[in-house]
Amino acid sequence: MATIPVPAPEAAPAETSGTKIAPVVVAFAIGTAVSIGLGVYGRLHTPTGYAVNISGFSSGPAAKAALASVVMLLAIVQTVTAMAIYGRIRLRGAWLNPVHRWSGRLAILISVPVAVHCLYALGFQAYDGRVIAHSIFGCFLYGAFVFKMLILTRDDSPGWALPLAGGLVLSGLTALWMTAVLYFFFV
């Protein structure tokens, strides 16, 4: 017997219109585990203070700041295309989805050397507020990313899941950028 999709309000948002909450919870749990895992690694691993330098920059931090800024720009592209896909801004075209996908892939790949340098050379540190925030957001970002990728694998997630995941990634990245690059250049 087919149940008529009743627009039940907040009480049970998960069960409306055939969406499933369980995979979202699982994806969130996996993302959380990734974040915690990164944090634990960053804390336990003795930072080497050294990592492979990326040539062409005046210093390791400058290279990281430049790469992180490219990632931040791509994240803005991500936000704009995502808003267009969701119809929040007037922008249409077949290019939106590929641009969103590939700018995201590019962004996360570019972020990897930066994150590895942070984790491997510096570790999870807590010697002042900025550094502890940066350490936490760094671990948070990749957990949020894993969460978002897992949400994307299914069509039956609730409608709010993907924007939530994307928003978490964007917030994490913005916080990371502000606690590092902004500080590096302007403070």
Place this chain on the structure above:
Amino acid sequence: MKHRSPLLTLAAVAVAFAVMFTVNMLASPPGSSSTGTAPPAAQTTASASPGSQETGTAAASPSPSATKSADDSKFPEKVVYAGRAEDGAGAIAVAVLGTQAAGYFCDGRSVESWFRGTVTGSDISLKSKDGATLQASLDGDHLKGSLRIKNERVRFEIDEAKKPAGLYRARGSQTTIGWIVLEDGSEVGVQRTGQDSTPAPELDPQNPQVTVDGTELDAAPVNGNEDL
């Protein structure tokens, strides 16, 4: 319906992480150098020139590059390192002059210790009069090591401090004050008079004079070879 491309993206990112980590592990000079100087030099060779490994032939001749990397890991003739300890336990400064080195650790409130010792290759081994020890070695541009004070181990990894950052000391008849001035301009210092330790008064590195109990004391940068 399920989509696989996000999983492929995830996998690609995981692979990218693994590759970067592997490259870094191969390339990192060994952190602790208690094993002596030869093995670190050999390992640094394998890493410092990833290009030569690709060509294959250059990697087969380790001795010239080993000499080169040994040179790379030498201290400058005169250098000061300063920075905060891990976990914010305090600040550390180490001054090197030739084969002599001096160090200072303090928490900015009451704990402090002055260290003296020598430099051997890329290693520094210092001791304080009250039995605290400090071991560190050069790791790229950083000085990395740990110190043991009152049965507490404090790890650190500190960078070269360019003036006005560095290590300063003032000495009066009763009072000794140490300051570590960090690159960002912040200062961590302790003043000791007899057995009393208190936070140090503010130091202006451009005009290093402080007044303690009505007496003017001159503070001087610590170079590494002075008696402490």
